[in-house]
Amino acid sequence: MNNKNKKQKNESRRAFVQKTAMATGALLTLPMGVEGMARVNGNQKLKLALVGCGGRGSGAAVQAIIADENVELVAMADAFGDRIERSLKGIQDYFDGEKKINVKEKNRFVGFDAYKKAIDLADVVILTTPPGFRPYHFEYAIANDKHVFMEKPVATDPVGIRKVLATAKIAKEKKLNVVVGLQRHYQSKYIDLKNRIDAGEIGKIRSGQVYWNDAGVWVKKRKPGQSELEYQMRNWYYFNWLCGDHILEQHIHNIDVANWFIGDYPVSAQGMGGRQVRNGKDHGEIFDHHFVEFTYASGAVISSQCRHIPGTMSRVDEVFQGTRGNIETSKGQITDLEGILQYKYSKKEANYDTASNVNEDPNPYQVEHDKLFASIRSGGVISDAENGAKSTLSAILGRMATYTGKKITFDQALNSKLHLMPSEVTWDSVPPSLPDINGNYPIPTPGKTKFI
Amino acid sequence: MRLFLTQSSVFYFSLTWILTTLFIGTGVGVAQYENYQEQVPGSNAMLPMVYIEAGTFKMGSQKSEKGHFGDEGPQHTASIDGFWMGQFEITWDLYNLFVSREIDGNQVIKTTSNEAQVNVDAVSGATTPYVEMSFGMGIDNYPAICMTQLAAVKFCEWLSAMTGNFYRLPTEAEWEYACRAGSETAYSFGDDSSQLIDYAWYGENSNEKYQKVGTKKPNPLGLYDMHGNVAEWTLDQYIPTAYRKRNKSVINPLEEGEKIYPKVVRGGSWMDNPNRLRSAARRPSSKKWKRRDPQIPKSKWWHTDAPFVGFRVVRPLKTPSDQEQKKYWKYELTD
Numbered sequence: 001m002n003n004k005n006k007k008q009k010n011e012s013r014r015a016f017v018q019k020t021a022m023a024t025g026a027l028l029t030l031p032m033g034v035e036g037m038a039r040v041n042g043n044q045k046l047k048l049a050l051v052g053c054g055g056r057g058s059g060a061a062v063q064a065i066i067a068d069e070n071v072e073l074v075a076m077a078d079a080f081g082d083r084i085e086r087s088l089k090g091i092q093d094y095f096d097g098e099k100k101i102n103v104k105e106k107n108r109f110v111g112f113d114a115y116k117k118a119i120d121l122a123d124v125v126i127l128t129t130p131p132g133f134r135p136y137h138f139e140y141a142i143a144n145d146k147h148v149f150m151e152k153p154v155a156t157d158p159v160g161i162r163k164v165l166a167t168a169k170i171a172k173e174k175k176l177n178v179v180v181g182l183q184r185h186y187q188s189k190y191i192d193l194k195n196r197i198d199a200g201e202i203g204k205i206r207s208g209q210v211y212w213n214d215a216g217v218w219v220k221k222r223k224p225g226q227s228e229l230e231y232q233m234r235n236w237y238y239f240n241w242l243c244g245d246h247i248l249e250q251h252i253h254n255i256d257v258a259n260w261f262i263g264d265y266p267v268s269a270q271g272m273g274g275r276q277v278r279n280g281k282d283h284g285e286i287f288d289h290h291f292v293e294f295t296y297a298s299g300a301v302i303s304s305q306c307r308h309i310p311g312t313m314s315r316v317d318e319v320f321q322g323t324r325g326n327i328e329t330s331k332g333q334i335t336d337l338e339g340i341l342q343y344k345y346s347k348k349e350a351n352y353d354t355a356s357n358v359n360e361d362p363n364p365y366q367v368e369h370d371k372l373f374a375s376i377r378s379g380g381v382i383s384d385a386e387n388g389a390k391s392t393l394s395a396i397l398g399r400m401a402t403y404t405g406k407k408i409t410f411d412q413a414l415n416s417k418l419h420l421m422p423s424e425v426t427w428d429s430v431p432p433s434l435p436d437i438n439g440n441y442p443i444p445t446p447g448k449t450k451f452i
Numbered sequence: 453m454r455l456f457l458t459q460s461s462v463f464y465f466s467l468t469w470i471l472t473t474l475f476i477g478t479g480v481g482v483a484q485y486e487n488y489q490e491q492v493p494g495s496n497a498m499l500p501m502v503y504i505e506a507g508t509f510k511m512g513s514q515k516s517e518k519g520h521f522g523d524e525g526p527q528h529t530a531s532i533d534g535f536w537m538g539q540f541e542i543t544w545d546l547y548n549l550f551v552s553r554e555i556d557g558n559q560v561i562k563t564t565s566n567e568a569q570v571n572v573d574a575v576s577g578a579t580t581p582y583v584e585m586s587f588g589m590g591i592d593n594y595p596a597i598c599m600t601q602l603a604a605v606k607f608c609e610w611l612s613a614m615t616g617n618f619y620r621l622p623t624e625a626e627w628e629y630a631c632r633a634g635s636e637t638a639y640s641f642g643d644d645s646s647q648l649i650d651y652a653w654y655g656e657n658s659n660e661k662y663q664k665v666g667t668k669k670p671n672p673l674g675l676y677d678m679h680g681n682v683a684e685w686t687l688d689q690y691i692p693t694a695y696r697k698r699n700k701s702v703i704n705p706l707e708e709g710e711k712i713y714p715k716v717v718r719g720g721s722w723m724d725n726p727n728r729l730r731s732a733a734r735r736p737s738s739k740k741w742k743r744r745d746p747q748i749p750k751s752k753w754w755h756t757d758a759p760f761v762g763f764r765v766v767r768p769l770k771t772p773s774d775q776e777q778k779k780y781w782k783y784e785l786t787d
Contacts, residue, residue: 054747055746055747055748055749056746056747058747058748058749059745059746059747059748059750060746061748062748087748090748090749091748093749094748094749183746212584213584214583214584215548215551215552215580215584216580217580217582218579218580250582310548310552310554311548313591314584314586314588314591315584315588316583316584316587316588317588330587330588331660363743363744364744365744365746
């Protein structure tokens with residue numbers, strides 16, 4: 001099949017998929033033979049494209065190259081050329097001549113539409129831009145039959161979530177592998193604890209506390225000559241259309257563990273939050289703390305707290321109380337209802353002893369790619385996108401609860417018309433949030449901010 | 453050892469005071485430099501410093517010592533100039549002042565009498581880590597961990613800029629000299645590792661986490677946690693055969709090296725067996741201490757996989773020139 005035919009076929013399938021999804025939302029049936037496109041012969045070279053060339057994307061590219069002997073990084077895309085050059089140098093420096101990494105200059109694509117050009121050249125794509133873009137990039141990658149590694153969160157608004165869910169179904173049907181960077185699912189300790197929960201070691205989970213409390217992350221100052229859009233793109237952590245707030249961007253890991261261990265998604269959420277300390281003009285529109293109560297169908301309640309305030313108690317952890325015992329993930333331990341230790345995960349997570357690698361756990365960030373490429377080679381299908389979308393939505397639900405001060409249900413969130421991320425962004429686009437004449441952005445206010 | 457001063461000693465601490473004691477010191481042939489508490493301007497953070505007088509000691513260990521490793525020999529004599537050393541490992545309370553850089557405006561106004569002239573604006577700052585680096589083990593009065601050697605070096609430069617006094621990491625020789633505190637045994641209290649429980653936090657008693665600094669017995673110089681709690685950065689490049697290349701007697705040895713890895717850490721940690729806590733035990737740093745850093749380039753400032761490494765600072769009695777100071781702080785290397 002030549003490229004032109006392939007493209008036409010893809011387009012018609014996409015149209016078909018969209019119609020079907022809109023009309024019924026039912027499971028899709030696809031034309032025969034589609035799965036063949038996704039399959040890769042044993043040792044055939046796999047071409048890799050990196051879309052979003054920040055530190056995490058560059059790290060993921062390195063892990064992909066390590067994961068499989070016959071992977072070649074052929075294309076890179078970013079909104080900014082300097083990010084691509086820095087990323088490529090970082091990847092080259094990492095391999096230090098051990099592997100030749102050379103992306104042709106003509107295959108380094110800059111701009112908002114760069115992702116399409118890079119994805120077109122690849123078999124496997126890494127999607128690591130700020131999360132707001134993810135649904136659109138994921139949709140394009142799957143429409144064009146690419147295997148995907150994408151970072152969490154997978155969207156910043158429900159419109160994006162619905163797109164990811166629809167695309168996840170298509171990916172499954174096409175037997176395309178999709179790994180989402182919720183790396184606790186690929187971390188030995190968490191897998192071990194999850195197996196123990198499923199084996200009934202703590203009974204049924206009734207409550208839990210999940211935390212991402214620390215000092216916060218980087219801030220990029222506004223530079224003279226920057227357009228508002230460029231400034232927001234550089235300082236993206238602080239703008240909801242791009243980032244979704246830290247309850248989404250970081251704390252999703254812990255909320256996702258709650259969902260995973262309970263085996264369900266929350267039915268509703270209510271909570272509180274605000275910006276007490278990190279509230280300058282450089283800090284866009286996001287909160288610096290959220291405290292949310294998630295209620296599950298079983299009646300289990302999870303308290304979720306995330307805080308970005310220096311000098312306060314730091315904790316990144318997940319703790320659960322079951323009908324027979326308790327579990328604390330950071331310590332990797334299970335206690336009974338009297339608090340007596342029943343089990344302790346014993347492998348060392350940190351490699352201290354450089355002389356011997358005894359008891360060393362594998363690096364979960366590497367495992368993600370090891371599994372992805374092994375699955376591609378063996379014709380398997382990893383389908384992380386649906387959970388990625390639903391855990392992302394859980395965090396969005398939490399954000400909706402703290403921003404509005406109302407109790408919101410999962411279904412309300414799923415069907416919400418909130419549309420933060422423009423469907424298309426160009427350098428002429430006006431960002432969805434703009435500062436007032438004093439340089440301050442509109443801040444969500446509980447009781448006033450409406451649920452949309 | 454000199455009387456340890458109370459907190460009020462900070463008020464006595466001034467250049468005049470130093471000069472005065474210096475004269476007295478040379479006069480009587482016995483060092484009179486006193487311990488003091490450094491206060492970081494713009495904060496309540498106190499940094500008690502213990503004076504370690506100049507002297508010679510046997511560096512390394514003999515094959516007959518239980519747990520001896522090849523890199524600890526041959527034993528040789530090292531002469532060390534006088535210096536002050538932090539009584540405790542640097543805590544998160546102090547380290548976070550360097551990470552957040554919110555009190556920089558309070559740096560001392562430098563005059564020619566200050567040991568260090570560096571301006572705080574010129575000191576590069578550690579990035580905020582994406583993951584929480586205390587791993588839930590505690591902040592208040594707990595030792596800072598997971599910093600790279602570069603970050604520890606830059607903390608010293610920052611502290612110097614803030615206070616006007618010259619601080620740096622200890623050399624490996626200074627560290628061992630201070631740790632031994634005159635002892636020639638495996639530990640500063642003797643050879644019996646069963647006594648470690650009184651002096652150190654290590655694998656068997658740490659409950660799998662670091663502990664508050666200064667909660668076990670100090671060594672004869674008044675230094676706490678030289679054995680255990682967190683392993684401590686030194687300035688030296690780790691060269692397993694370094695001692696073999698040295699003369700029988702050396703003065704202020706320092707293995708300078710441009711390579712980021714391996715550097716020497718000393719003292720063992722809360723994760724270790726007693727063997728690793730011995731005064732002579734040396735351990736190389738490794739690139740693998742950043743194994744799980746998900747970013748490329750990996751952070752210059754944080755070792756995601758080294759929750760066992762921290763540091764303490766020293767201030768040499770003889771202040772090096774501005775040029776030499778920069779050498780101790782340079783390390784503008786990346787990996």
